[in-house]
Amino acid sequence: MRPPLAPLLGRRSRLRWVHLILGGALFMPYWLVGTVVVGVLTGEGSMFSGDLTTQFGAYAVGLPLAAITSLFPLTRPMSVAAARALCGIAGDRFTGDRLADGPARGRSAKARTAGWFTLHLGVGALISGATLALPPFAVAVMALPFSPSLQRSELTAYWGLHRPWLQWAGLPAGLLMLLALAAVAAGAGALLAREAPRLLGPSPADRLVAAERRAAELAVRNRLARELHDSVGHALSAVTLQASAARRVLDTDVEFVREALAAIEETTRRTVGELDSVLGLLRDGEDDGELPAPRLDALDALVRGAGRQVELTVTGALDRVPDAVSREAYRIVQEGLTNAARHAGGERVTARIALDDDELEITMENALPDRAPVTRPGGGRGLRGVGERARLLGGTSEAGPLDEVWRLAVRLPLGPARAGGDR
Template sequence: MTELGRTLFGRRARLRWIHLILGGALAMPYVLVGSVLVVPLTGVDDVFASLPLQLGSFALGLPIAALTSLFPPTRPLEAGVVRWLCGVEADRLAYGPARTKGEKGRTAAWFTLHLGAGGIIAGMSLAVPPFAAALVLMPFVPALHDNRLGLYSPFDQAWGLALAPVAGVAMLLALAACAAGCGALLARWAPSLLGPSPEARVAAAEARAADLAVRNRLARELHDSVGHALSAVGLQASAARRVLDTDPEFAREALAAIEDTVRRTVGELDAVLGVLRDGDGPGDAPAPTLAADLDGLLRRTRAGGARVTASVAAEPEALPPPVSREAYRIVQEGLSNALRHGGAAVAVALRIDVVDDHLRITVENPFGAASGPRPGGGHGLRGIADRARLLGGAAEAGGADGVWRLHARLPLKGPA
């Protein structure tokens, strides 16, 4: 019983009832235009004195309403009203003007349906409650059951008079049921008639996928470039502070490495942020590559105190540009992880070679209890895996026998 009451008189049912009444109010001008057309057809001056002529005016007004629904703001306005009053999710509705023939046809069908159902429910809402109230009060007000109301004779009988309140309540419940049913049907049909077309849904999904791809690429670039720079600068500054009095030459080298790291990172940051600027391309500064920037990366890493041994059996200059760029970022992130978890004095072994038309990158460093994942970390390893996967390769990382090992394989041939 509680569920039935909520269905008929709950907040959602009341809002949908208001939505129908608004449709009835919108239908009134079209009914008036229809009545103007009915007069010359029937020769009756007072159209509203006859219920059949009123219904005829209403029927003639609906096609006119369908034509006016082609006005561009109709679909956005109807979609907004449906969202707030009918409880339809925003992502299931289209808020732009109807542009294609299919969208215009569905908008016209919805507008006609809204005004048609709204006009009927609004008319019932005006006529039924007063009559139902008269039936409920009839046994208690003698003036209501005489012939002045034009009621039929059963209400002059004792049994008819006793059943009058029951009939009045039943009429009110029937009105509420009709309003709730029409409101539920309109809410169910709204996404089909006011929602985006399948083509628009596909286009929106493609746009979201492209936007997500750009955001993921920017996140990877920012994480790898800025994250590495902050880790390296922190370790270099710490090393310079510790040996400032005992080894000024090493301190000067560390400070020079900090300056070089910051300058390069600012250029990379400008290149990444250029993607976000209107009218800019992928960035003003060229992306770092393994061929041009590996030596500088190793020099800056060693300036912080890390002992990096590098074995490069491949020829970086012969690598395809996409492979060279992604390989640089993978090496950079591998060194960053080693510094972040092992400290400035960590020993890192880097091997780069080519086997079976695949560039292999291996970064190894010892790890201990302090080398576990930091809170909120793990994005770098996911970024490495994403970079390798986009090139058709693979990457894996893990620890065994006290050594943390990062291994990546990037194909040198095929689509990149």
């Protein structure tokens, strides 16, 4: 059951009260400047005069000064941080955070920031003043029936509280003053919390920047996910295939077992290096635009790790392929070998890489298995990744059964770099 005073004195209301007092503290320098200005204009000798006209005149001068200084770039980040921590603003269920990040951009965002800063400091100054002045007065009124010294004070005579029944009425009156102060502070805090998303919320420019940042982060995550899928998935498939073949001929072909163990060792060592590089990027949270992926010059080691059933034919000078194309082509060949290892049932796999002046062509074929391959839950990402890699380079990718073989055909344009010559 919710306590009856929770709306006034609950944790959220207390934090919002602190937020208002923070606004009052921030307003103090502006108020001091305002008292100097008003003192000069009115001829008031003391800048701390108790005259209400002087006090509210300084308040009126300080508000425009606060609005002007709110145009500094750090104003919105600091205001947003304070509002998030103290105002209890829940995030939007569809778009997430309802407050903007970073300095205000554009005239509209700066005007809304100035409006929020002025509102926060203006309301906070009033609530802070009441918080400093009203509780001592309310306590004094409540203590009046029990304190002879207070009963003889000039303040009691000024307010006409010398009558005993009025002094005892100070008990409920003081309590009502404190409750009224809490209610006003809670209402002012709720007002600021309601206005914060409108005044400190993201502008269209902020939303565009945030969307671009999220898109860049997702692109990096997708790239890293493709690297992990292709390198680790291929390594596990190759190791499984080699270990299975070695187990079957363990007693009859020692030389093959030795080759299989060497291939397993080479494959795992290479994959651990790639995995460390990718995990390093994930750990650092950075992307320099170039993932540490192997290139086509590492195809020999890749084919050795895949086993004896892989036959590779290369036409053209692969060392002249641009680095970006070389990296993606290596991963495409790797995924093709992984796919064949999972579904070809140990049949021979032929891989052909042909290079001409304009494009790199990759063709991989293996006999269709007698039985349809078992569909793995969540599988099918490999060929999808091959298509994504090809499209990113402006190429094409086709995969499917053709004349009793499974065929993967990929064409990658070479771009500005041109390669030629055979070896």
